[in-house]
Amino acid sequence: MARDIETIGIAALFGPPSLARERTDARIMAAASGIGFMAARDFPGDDWLTPQKRARLLEIFSLPEAEKQKLLRWNFDRTKKNVYRGWFPLQPTAASYKEGIDMGPDRAHARTTSSDDPLCEPTPLPAEQALPGWRAATASYYLAMEAVGNALMRSVARGLDLPETIFDADFEGGISTLRLIRYPLRDANSGIDTSGPEFSVIHKGETRSIIGREHADSGFVTLLAQDGVEGLQAKNLAGEWIDVPPADGTLAVNFGQLLERWTGGRVRATRHRVIAPKTARYSIPFFYEPRVDAEIASLPLGGAAPFEPFLYGDYLWEAATNFVEMSGIKHLREPRRAKAS
Ligand SMILES: O=C(O)CCC(=O)C(=O)O
Numbered sequence: 001m002a003r004d005i006e007t008i009g010i011a012a013l014f015g016p017p018s019l020a021r022e023r024t025d026a027r028i029m030a031a032a033s034g035i036g037f038m039a040a041r042d043f044p045g046d047d048w049l050t051p052q053k054r055a056r057l058l059e060i061f062s063l064p065e066a067e068k069q070k071l072l073r074w075n076f077d078r079t080k081k082n083v084y085r086g087w088f089p090l091q092p093t094a095a096s097y098k099e100g101i102d103m104g105p106d107r108a109h110a111r112t113t114s115s116d117d118p119l120c121e122p123t124p125l126p127a128e129q130a131l132p133g134w135r136a137a138t139a140s141y142y143l144a145m146e147a148v149g150n151a152l153m154r155s156v157a158r159g160l161d162l163p164e165t166i167f168d169a170d171f172e173g174g175i176s177t178l179r180l181i182r183y184p185l186r187d188a189n190s191g192i193d194t195s196g197p198e199f200s201v202i203h204k205g206e207t208r209s210i211i212g213r214e215h216a217d218s219g220f221v222t223l224l225a226q227d228g229v230e231g232l233q234a235k236n237l238a239g240e241w242i243d244v245p246p247a248d249g250t251l252a253v254n255f256g257q258l259l260e261r262w263t264g265g266r267v268r269a270t271r272h273r274v275i276a277p278k279t280a281r282y283s284i285p286f287f288y289e290p291r292v293d294a295e296i297a298s299l300p301l302g303g304a305a306p307f308e309p310f311l312y313g314d315y316l317w318e319a320a321t322n323f324v325e326m327s328g329i330k331h332l333r334e335p336r337r338a339k340a341s
């Protein structure tokens with residue numbers, strides 16, 4: 001039977017230890033280890049989750065094509081130096097039909113990165129005059145989501161009966177990604193053959209086309225602001241697809257494969273997809289992530305099989321570069337830690 005995604009008020013996570021906080025931790029852990037999806041509401045920064053405020057972030061999609069192309073990544077424009085941050089254009093032959101931008105922590109934090117690591121490269125941005133106020137808006141949104149990520153990270157630690165600070169050092173200087181996505185309607189007359197099984201599914205007896213291919217997120221936790229338009233679905237424990245409806249003031253929250261591995265499977269990285277709605281769709285995922293050089297090692301959890309420690313950056317590069325918007329760049333970064341043979 002399809003169980004709905006639970007909406008959890010998380011205000012208590014931002015306060016001192018309390019019974020309310022313990023109850024919230026327990027509900028979050030139940031969602032994380034059950035369906036692997038929840039919706040969160042009542043948190044500092046939730047005033048961002050209105051149509052008017054989201055529109056300030058999504059303004060970038062109104063830029064002329066030529067301005068967006070200046071932000072393209074190397075795999076889409078060989079004259080560019082950025083390979084990991086920046087613009088990904090529509091790819092008409094791919095099952096995921098979307099365009100957008102990936103932004104890193106430089107949006108919100110002034111860090112001196114002399115790193116030669118593409119995972120730490122700066123985000124290419126539109127000129128301030130092209131979109132007045134947009135840079136400040138994305139910086140403020142990034143900080144708000146990072147604070148929610150921090151609160152959920154500590155809640156997960158407590159929910160696993162571990163010290164609440166156990167992950168703190170790994171997330172100091174994290175490389176979370178703020179992504180803005182637009183899914184236009186597919187042009188039925190584009191001449192692209194979308195008759196293959198990866199392009200459509202039967203849902204509730206209706207054929208629906210796919211605009212976001214089924215996947216699990218690679219990171220720790222994803223905080224997703226949907227812009228009022230349906231289409232997101234999650235796979236429940238019975239293998240059925242259930243809708244994750246948008247609601248103002250809430251974030252859809254799903255847990256990623258890093259956390260699943262880290263917890264020996266106690267937390268579930270749930271597969272999800274996007275089916276085409278009747279209008280264009282926008283969404284704003286924030287992928288909450290550790291620092292690039294965090295060493296991910298087994299946690300002291302009863303029953304969880306230990307694993308060989310690895311560096312977050314090495315894991316992320318391998319996972320992220322399998323996605324279509326990152327295709328063709330895997331060879332540009334070598335693992336920083338050689339695998340034990
Ligand atoms: O657009 C959505 O609602 C989902 C996006 C998503 O799953 C992703 O970017 O990982």
Ligand SMILES: [Fe+2]
Binds near residue numbers: 215216217222272
């Ligand atoms: Fe996702």
